[in-house]
Amino acid sequence: MDERNEVILIDKPLRWTSFDVVNKIRWAGKYKKVGHAGTLDPLATGLLILCTGKKTKEIDTYQAQEKEYTGTLVLGKTTPSVDLETEFDAEFPTEHITEEAINQTVKELSGVIEQIPPAHSAIKVDGKRAYESARKGQEVIIKPRQVEVKVFEINTTNFPEISFRIVCSKGTYIRSLVRDFGKILNSGAYMSSLRRTRIGEFKIEDSRTIEQFLAELPEKLNISENTTQKSEGIL
Numbered sequence: 362m363d364e365r366n367e368v369i370l371i372d373k374p375l376r377w378t379s380f381d382v383v384n385k386i387r388w389a390g391k392y393k394k395v396g397h398a399g400t401l402d403p404l405a406t407g408l409l410i411l412c413t414g415k416k417t418k419e420i421d422t423y424q425a426q427e428k429e430y431t432g433t434l435v436l437g438k439t440t441p442s443v444d445l446e447t448e449f450d451a452e453f454p455t456e457h458i459t460e461e462a463i464n465q466t467v468k469e470l471s472g473v474i475e476q477i478p479p480a481h482s483a484i485k486v487d488g489k490r491a492y493e494s495a496r497k498g499q500e501v502i503i504k505p506r507q508v509e510v511k512v513f514e515i516n517t518t519n520f521p522e523i524s525f526r527i528v529c530s531k532g533t534y535i536r537s538l539v540r541d542f543g544k545i546l547n548s549g550a551y552m553s554s555l556r557r558t559r560i561g562e563f564k565i566e567d568s569r570t571i572e573q574f575l576a577e578l579p580e581k582l583n584i585s586e587n588t589t590q591k592s593e594g595i596l
Contacts, residue, residue: 366414370568373409398423407557426561436521440550442481443536453549508533
């Protein structure tokens with residue numbers, strides 16, 4: 362495997378885990394070392410930053426940058442995972458929810474806030490991933506954390522479905538925002554879609570699909586192999 366030092370922007374497909382993408386790129390590209398700068402849930406799509414070789418030392422820098430997401434939430438139902446990974450477990454009324462109440466909720470969930478990450482998340486609790494316990498039906502106690510929601514824009518045209526755009530700090534869980542959105546409105550909510558569109562200065566428009574990246578690999582690998590051979594005096 363070759364230790365090329367690259368920052369790769371991938372548009373993560375639906376139902377792939379972030380590790381699935383890392384694993385695919387590592388072996389297809391014959392990279393010695395690959396890591397990603399910020400997990401995306403399997404049911405989320407969008408920008409995933411991969412670093413290879415010595416660039417993996419920059420992962421923490423990218424993870425610390427603000428993120429932008431677009432997506433949809435639906436009021437009136439909940440799931441244990443707060444998305445469609447798990448089945449619906451409860452229904453709630455939505456008739457009482459007004460436009461004014463929705464706008465007030467957006468204000469309450471904007472700025473510097475405290476939130477509790479979802480039980481179905483990769484955060485570690487007592488040395489284990491929280492989702493491992495949650496999937497077994499075990500209670501998971503996660504401490505609240507302070508995050509910043511810098512932008513929270515919504516569109517209620519298709520109520521009870523609400524479209525949103527969120528710009529937030531590192532460590533913000535969009536599913537937690539959705540969960541709390543429903544609770545504040547004395548209802549319930551789940552996230553029906555999520556797409557990460559930006560990390561710092563990196564935009565989704567600058568990314569490639571996995572298929573596009575793989576299609577470019579033969580040329581990239583030939584260039585890399587030729588460079589290695591010349592440096593060793595083979596060519």
